[in-house]
Amino acid sequence: MERLKFFLDQKYYYNIGRLKTLQYLMKGVVYGRNTTISNCTVGKCCRFGYDNLIYCSAIGDYTYTASNTKIYYAYVGSFCSISWNVSIGGFEHPVHRISTHGFSYQPLYSVVKKVPEVILNQYKKTFIGHDVWVGCNAYIKAGVKVGNGAVIGASAVVTKDVPSYAVVAGNPAQVLKYRFSEDIINVLDEMKWWDWPPDQMKRRISLFQKDIKNIGDLCDSG
Template identity: 40%
Template sequence: MSDYPLPQRFPAPETRNPVILPDGTPHAPTVFLQAVIDHPNIAVGRYAYYSPHTPEPDPAAVLAPYLYPGAPERLVIGPFAQIAHGVVFITASANHPMGGITTYPFRIFDMPTAQKYRDENAAIGDTVIGPDVWLGFEARVMAGVTIGAGAIVAAGAVVSRDVPPYAIVAGNPARLLRMRFAPDQVARLLELAWWDWPVAAIRAALPALEAGDVAALAQFRP
């Protein structure tokens, strides 16, 4: 494991701009999502961050442009998720009706008659991003997908199917490149669930986390 000193600073999860540049100024685009998203259909875990190229006044509208308040689906972003510039979640309410001859959404122009559309979208389900998931530059996550803990989604990938925990996926449609850990290690990591630990314990365990040493990580479990 690394001999580098542990970080002395770790901001609170409600901090808006958690990254401080060497000149002492905050990096304005990078935000902890808990501090900037107030949307009834989006649930955000602690320390999940979004890092676009420029500051976004309304990150919820950029990340999930089709998810309106009161929609029949939710976007769930787990703790310690890392979301790069250009990532978009295409949630279920982006869908057009597909059960008939036409996909033209006639009923959206008279919303009280659109319950059929809402029912179809509700059946697709929530989009769920697990803990410690890294979503690369301009990745697209389609409606109803679940991405497991610790997965990595490559830049430009289009994720249309569920991704297992600790998988690396790339391409359009996204395909599995490899697993980050052996099956027994993945099971142990999910059982340890370090993302739920107190922050002090996570900081102490950082050398094991950085080294990929599952056995050593277990020793830090509070």
């Protein structure tokens, strides 16, 4: 009750609404000031920093963001770590028209009354797998698919799909290495630990507290 009172007194609900705030609190979701979450589904125990804009997206369990991150039309898996000033998805301007400006398709400029259907159909879904780490100032282009366990380096510009457990960096982003060998990656993808219930996580926590160098390291006493 004290936690709820704190959130409502601080007007954390301002950009989300009281009802949604209550629903999120019941799921253990926390978000900072000036964060807007609109037309989204949000998993349990998520954390959003301040000045975030999360729009028309699905966010998996335990995922967190730092400040000033924007996510549009994306599916983000569970246990993702997203740093500050990250941009994921979003609309791309029509470069093959006379003008790239939005006056021809956005009603706010009082030229058209509604967004044309052809524009609505151009929104591309971006897919971020489970346990993905996105470094600060990274940009992930709309329509890109990032595999499970990938690492996106700071200030990377991701314009193409990223394989599972790849480490990428640069502009445009390139694969530098893989976190694990192919056989370990295959086991992790089959294991799907991100879907484990909390009690199984607790029983097997030792698995997450050591470096993985070979297949044998994936065994524990749980």
